[in-house]
Amino acid sequence: MTLHTPVTQDAAQPAYNYAYLDEQTKRMIRRALLKAVAVPGYQVPFGSREMPLARGWGTGGIQITAAIIGPQDRLKVIDQGADDTTNAVSIRRFFEKTANAKTTEATDEATIIQTRHRIPEAPLQAGQIMVYQVPQPEPLRKLEPREAETRKMHAWAEYGLMQVKLYENIARFGEVTTTYDYPVLINGRYIMAPSPIPKFDNPKMHMSPALQLFGAGREKRIYALPPHTSVKSLDFDDHPFRIQSWNEPCALCAAADSYLDEVVIDDQGKRMFVCSDSHFCETRREDGHRGAMLADATSSGLVGESKL
Amino acid sequence: MTVHATFPEAALEPAPLLSVAGLNRFYGERIGCADVTFDLWPGEVLGIVGESGSGKSTLLRCLAGIDRPDEGEVLFRGGAEPLDIYSVPEQERRRLMRTAWGIVHQNPRDGLRMDVSAGGNVGERLMDRGDRHYGQIRERALDWLTRVEIAGSRIDDRPRQFSGGMQQRLQIARVLVSEPRLVFMDEPTGGLDVSVQARLLDLLRVLVRDLGLAAIIVTHDLAVARLLTDRLMVMKDGRVVEQGLTDQVLDDPHHAYTQLLTSAVLGV
Amino acid sequence: MTTMIQVENVAKTFTLHNQGGARLPVFDDVNFSVEAGEALVLAGASGAGKSSLLRILYGNYKPTAGTIRITHAGRPIDIVSAVPRTVLDIRRRTLGFVSQFLRVIPRVSTLDIVRDPLLARGASPETATEKARAMLARLNLPERLWSLAPATFSGGEQQRVNIARSFVDPSAIMLIDEPTASLDAANRDVVVELIAEARAAGSAIVGIFHDEAVRERVATRYLDITAFRKA
Numbered sequence: 001m002t003l004h005t006p007v008t009q010d011a012a013q014p015a016y017n018y019a020y021l022d023e024q025t026k027r028m029i030r031r032a033l034l035k036a037v038a039v040p041g042y043q044v045p046f047g048s049r050e051m052p053l054a055r056g057w058g059t060g061g062i063q064i065t066a067a068i069i070g071p072q073d074r075l076k077v078i079d080q081g082a083d084d085t086t087n088a089v090s091i092r093r094f095f096e097k098t099a100n101a102k103t104t105e106a107t108d109e110a111t112i113i114q115t116r117h118r119i120p121e122a123p124l125q126a127g128q129i130m131v132y133q134v135p136q137p138e139p140l141r142k143l144e145p146r147e148a149e150t151r152k153m154h155a156w157a158e159y160g161l162m163q164v165k166l167y168e169n170i171a172r173f174g175e176v177t178t179t180y181d182y183p184v185l186i187n188g189r190y191i192m193a194p195s196p197i198p199k200f201d202n203p204k205m206h207m208s209p210a211l212q213l214f215g216a217g218r219e220k221r222i223y224a225l226p227p228h229t230s231v232k233s234l235d236f237d238d239h240p241f242r243i244q245s246w247n248e249p250c251a252l253c254a255a256a257d258s259y260l261d262e263v264v265i266d267d268q269g270k271r272m273f274v275c276s277d278s279h280f281c282e283t284r285r286e287d288g289h290r291g292a293m294l295a296d297a298t299s300s301g302l303v304g305e306s307k308l
Numbered sequence: 309m310t311v312h313a314t315f316p317e318a319a320l321e322p323a324p325l326l327s328v329a330g331l332n333r334f335y336g337e338r339i340g341c342a343d344v345t346f347d348l349w350p351g352e353v354l355g356i357v358g359e360s361g362s363g364k365s366t367l368l369r370c371l372a373g374i375d376r377p378d379e380g381e382v383l384f385r386g387g388a389e390p391l392d393i394y395s396v397p398e399q400e401r402r403r404l405m406r407t408a409w410g411i412v413h414q415n416p417r418d419g420l421r422m423d424v425s426a427g428g429n430v431g432e433r434l435m436d437r438g439d440r441h442y443g444q445i446r447e448r449a450l451d452w453l454t455r456v457e458i459a460g461s462r463i464d465d466r467p468r469q470f471s472g473g474m475q476q477r478l479q480i481a482r483v484l485v486s487e488p489r490l491v492f493m494d495e496p497t498g499g500l501d502v503s504v505q506a507r508l509l510d511l512l513r514v515l516v517r518d519l520g521l522a523a524i525i526v527t528h529d530l531a532v533a534r535l536l537t538d539r540l541m542v543m544k545d546g547r548v549v550e551q552g553l554t555d556q557v558l559d560d561p562h563h564a565y566t567q568l569l570t571s572a573v574l575g576v
Numbered sequence: 577m578t579t580m581i582q583v584e585n586v587a588k589t590f591t592l593h594n595q596g597g598a599r600l601p602v603f604d605d606v607n608f609s610v611e612a613g614e615a616l617v618l619a620g621a622s623g624a625g626k627s628s629l630l631r632i633l634y635g636n637y638k639p640t641a642g643t644i645r646i647t648h649a650g651r652p653i654d655i656v657s658a659v660p661r662t663v664l665d666i667r668r669r670t671l672g673f674v675s676q677f678l679r680v681i682p683r684v685s686t687l688d689i690v691r692d693p694l695l696a697r698g699a700s701p702e703t704a705t706e707k708a709r710a711m712l713a714r715l716n717l718p719e720r721l722w723s724l725a726p727a728t729f730s731g732g733e734q735q736r737v738n739i740a741r742s743f744v745d746p747s748a749i750m751l752i753d754e755p756t757a758s759l760d761a762a763n764r765d766v767v768v769e770l771i772a773e774a775r776a777a778g779s780a781i782v783g784i785f786h787d788e789a790v791r792e793r794v795a796t797r798y799l800d801i802t803a804f805r806k807a
Contacts, residue, residue, distance in 0.1 A: 156399040160406075160436030164421075164428045167435065170442055171425055171464050236442040349661050506682040513681070535681075539660040553635060553660040560637040564593030571594065 019066040019099040025049055029067035029222070033213060036224035041186030042154070043137050048220040053090075060215030061114050061133035062091060064222065068129065068213075069095060069112060074102045076110035081118040081259070081276030105279045117180075119201040121258045121280040124210035126227065132195040134216040137223065139183045139193040159191050162234060170239055179244065185232045192223060199233065200243045200259045206231040250275045251293035252303060253284035265302065272297075323385050325350045325490060325522050326371070331380035333370050339546035340366035344380070346541065346551070350489070353516055353523045355537030355554060357530060357569070363546035364526045365494060371524060372411050372492040373401045384408075386489045406436050410483030414495040416475035419482065420467045426453060426478055427463040433486040452481040456511060473504035477511065484515065491516075493525045497532055509535050530570065534558060542566045578647065580749050580780035581610040581633065586642030588628055602628050603804035606642065612748070615771065615781040617795035620802040626784045629801060630751050632656075633782060634673045635663045646671060646749065668696060672747030676757045678726060678738040686712065686729075687722045690740045697745060711740040715766055732758045739767055746774035752783035756790050768793050 017023065025047070032046040051059040069075065075095055079088040083105040091114060095101040104110050107122040114131040124130065140150045143161050153159065162183055169176045176182075182199035186192045194202060195214060205212060205225060212225040225231065235241040249256040251272035258280060260273040272293050275281035285294065285303075297303045324347035333340035341363040348354055356364045369375035371382055373393050384391045386408040393401055405411070413419040420429055430449040431439075439445050450460050456477040458470075467475050476496065483491060496512065497505040513536055516523055527533055533540055534554060541551040542565065550563040561567045586606040592598045602625040610616050618626040631637040633644060635655045645652035648670045655663060655671075667673075681689070687708055694704035712722055715736040721729065726737050739755055752771070756764045764787070771794050775781055785791040 152398075152402075156402065158402065158406075158436065160432055160434075163435035163440070164424055164432050167431055167442065167445065168425060168428050171427055171446070235440075237440050238443050352661055510681065510683045538664055552638070553663050555636050556638055559631070562591070562638070567593050 016098050019069050019095070020052075021049065021063065021066045025063075026067040029063055032222045033064065033067070033224060036213070036222050037211070037226050039190075040225055040229050041190030041192040041223060043221040043223045045220055046222050048217045051217065052094075055218040056135060057087065058091060058114070058116055058133035059217030060219075060222070061116070061131045061217075062094070062215075063217060064131045064213050064215040065095065065112060065114050066099070068131075069099050069101055071100055073111045074104050074109055076104050076107060076113045076120075076279075077115070078113070078118055078120070078277075078279075079116045081261070082278040084278065087116065106283075107279060115197075117196055117198075118259070118276060119197055119204045121255075121275070121277045122283075124204070124208050126209040128210040130208075130210055130212040132197075132212065132214045134193065134195040134214050134221070135218070136181075137193055137214065137216040137219050137221040139181075139191050154190060157189065159185075162191055163236075166234060166236065166239075170236070176235070176239065176241075182241075183234050185234060186225065187229050188232075191234070194231075198244065198259055199241075202231065202233045202241075203243065246273055248273055248292075250281060250284075250291050252291040252297060253281045253289045253294075254291040255281070255284055255289070265297075265300075323390075324348055325352075325385055327381075327383040327385075327390075328371065329381050329383075331367070331370055331377050331382070333366055333375065333377045339363070341370065341377075341543070341546045344541075344548055346548075348490075348522055348524065350522055351520045352539065353521075353525065353537045355533040355540045356524065356526045356543060357528065357533050357540055358543035359528060359569075362543040364528075364543045366546070367543065368492055368494055368524065368526045372409065373405055374411075384490070406433060407486050408489050410486070410488040410491040412476075412479055412483055412491060412493040412496050414498045416467065416472070416479045419479040420475060422467050425464045425466055426458065426470075429467065429478060429482045430485050433482065437486065448485060449481075452485050453478075455484075455515070456481040457507075471504075473500055473508060476500065476508055480512070480515070484519065484521075487519070489522060491521055491523045493523060495527055495529075496525065497527070497529065505532075512536060530558060542569065577611040577613070579609050579652075580612050580647045581782070582643075582645040582652065583608050583633075584643050584645075586629075586632065586639045586644060588625065588632060588637065589640045603801060606801070606804045608799055610749075610780045610782055612778050612780050613775055615775050615783065615794050615796045617791055617798050618782065618784050619798045619800045624802050624805065626801060627753060630673075630753055630782065630784060634671065634751050635667070636673075670748045672742055672750045674739065674742040674750060674752045674755050676735055676738075676754045678734040678741075681725075682727065683725055685723050686717070686726050686737050689726065689737060690744055693741060694745050699745075707744055708740070711744045712737075715740050716763060732760070732763075735759060736763060739770070743770040743774060746770075746777060746779050748778070749780045749782070750774060752781060752785075754784055754786050756785070756787055764790060 028047055032044045036042065036044045049063060051062055053059065075092065077088040077091045079085040082088065092103045096103055107120040110128065112129045112131060113120065116133040138150055140153055140162060143165055144150050144153065166176050169178065180198045181193055181196045182202055184192050184194050184202060194205060207228050207230065209227050211227055214223045233241040246260050250258060250260060252274050255275055258275045258277060261276040262271055263274055264271045326348040329345050331344040332342050344367055356367060358364045370377040376394055382393045384393055427446060427449040430452050431445040434445050434448060450463060453460055453463060458474055458477055467478055470478060497508055500508065509532060525536055537554045540554045540557040541548045542557065542563065544565045550557060550561065550566045557566060558570055561570050584607055587604045588602040590600040618629060620626055628637055632639050639656055643654045644656050646655050646666055648666045653662065653666065655666060690708040690712060691704040694707060717733060717736050726734050735758055756767050759767065768790060771781060783794065785794060
């Protein structure tokens, strides 16, 4: 007798709920989101679920996106500023498959932008939702390992210790050396970890018309910035907060006001600085902006001809 | 014979800084400290002496807001309103402990951040209260390091690189920088060499006098008590068995236990 | 005349709890007073309780019974029942004790030790330094020692530092316990002069002097405390 029973192709597809999570879980996450929006910068605990990828790969962000996405939404996913990296592509495909989501690489077309490491260069608009993937939601954790104690510090705004960290930086290196996940004070009340975005992006959060949601899957925390919320990067009166700047514009699109990545382009150690926001850079090139090394990059195949 | 009317005590200060009434702390059946009542006046230094296990450290913890007593109240008059430190919210108590109070622990590791530079350790209380000018914070830190006899060149070194005596002096600077009205010290010279102790004691004596600090010092060392304190409370089995002017308690002890304690030590 | 000390019905008995509760009666029903400008010398055999009485006057020993009113800031205050901070204030402003021993404070220079009482009573640093230097010179303490802490000084040198500290700004009441014990004749004379000057300036003096010659030169009145011994 044979043990094999023929299985049809349709039945082999697991019967996932819309956007992967079951409806009760989505409601739980939405409740956490509502609370987070109501208390800007406050970390709301939530029942983080197992996702079909390892924690630390953006499960917090994915759960938030799953809880808010609908068929009309258009999703953009970026990783290190790029739309075409493995993680970004996988997450986009995940929602195409489980939520029939329309996806896009264009910042201004997207209704939901899930991100890791960057905020797009193009200004966010009212109605857009930023979803940040957060590895460590507790800005005080490295300074105070006890959770019970950090909660009290937040509850009573005892933030001197955070300032001590900046003091130590200046004392040792002459400046604050924290360049990403740079702590911010939300609405004059809670200190918040902005996720590992470069401090270059911190000012974009301030008074942004978009809703910004933060999810930490492993640490089981959600927090949020409602539109038009004040976001102040911590500093000293005599050592004011400053963002990174570069000596040259983007080698491809000549943008002088974007966050640049350093790219090594040959075995001789030749390098160039290019926009980390790939969509922003492409759009500018399409608009006719030409950087110093664009021709070289095109001929060597680093940049596709079709985009020009 | 002339009969003088005895006036009530000269009113030196309008009110005690700290009023402790009916303090009890039990650990199950065992007494931590019992029936402790006293007033501490501004600028006064009170010593609590007794053997290990006499309840002096328990009492200090209750007084300093660390360990809630089972009964009794601790009233602090450092601000506009008298504050019953155990009936105010924890938030208020913590604020008090970072500003108007200071605690010097026996082990400097309990009072210092070992991963933070000397300057950061001293500056923390300033940043706690909202100081946000790096240059000024650093200047104050430098001033305090000098006052506790730590070379300014060590400002960016971490406490790990300091000797035990230096760590203890750093802890004192960290506490005093916020100009507290009241300082608690738990065996401040414990675990230090005798020569290092002498230097620390002299430093404490001068600082306490110059700043007009009120202090409560727990020690088992009667010589420390003699040098630093105005008044003594002698504790045994959780209770205060004798109290009074320090030199009177040490030179003319009345309670059997105090007599035993003073006779067991030479040359205090 | 102003009564500076008024002793009434003072008794002292030591109870040694750790020696079977042994009771050592010292004296009973002591009554006397001391006026400003007087030098009362306590007399009586060794062991009669002269030093104990002096310490009781200072608030250092607690009498078993009685009251001791000290005129402090113009008002009589019972030092026996006064709270510690009042006793300390009386000592700071009114009541000085000169013993033969200097309580050495580590690392404090001789000049600072002598200046201290003046500063504590509000003198300017310049005035305090000037007076302190003059006093040390008068007691023949070599100037090279002034900047040193007296821990390593000889007994006589330490004693002179102590006397300088006590007399640089004499208190309204001075209790003096054998101040000349290990001094040479010249310095003993200085001490006698200092006491006389303090008295002339209005201080009330109560003292114990072992040396009969010194006693004769200092005393304006004697009090034999043997009379108060418990029968």
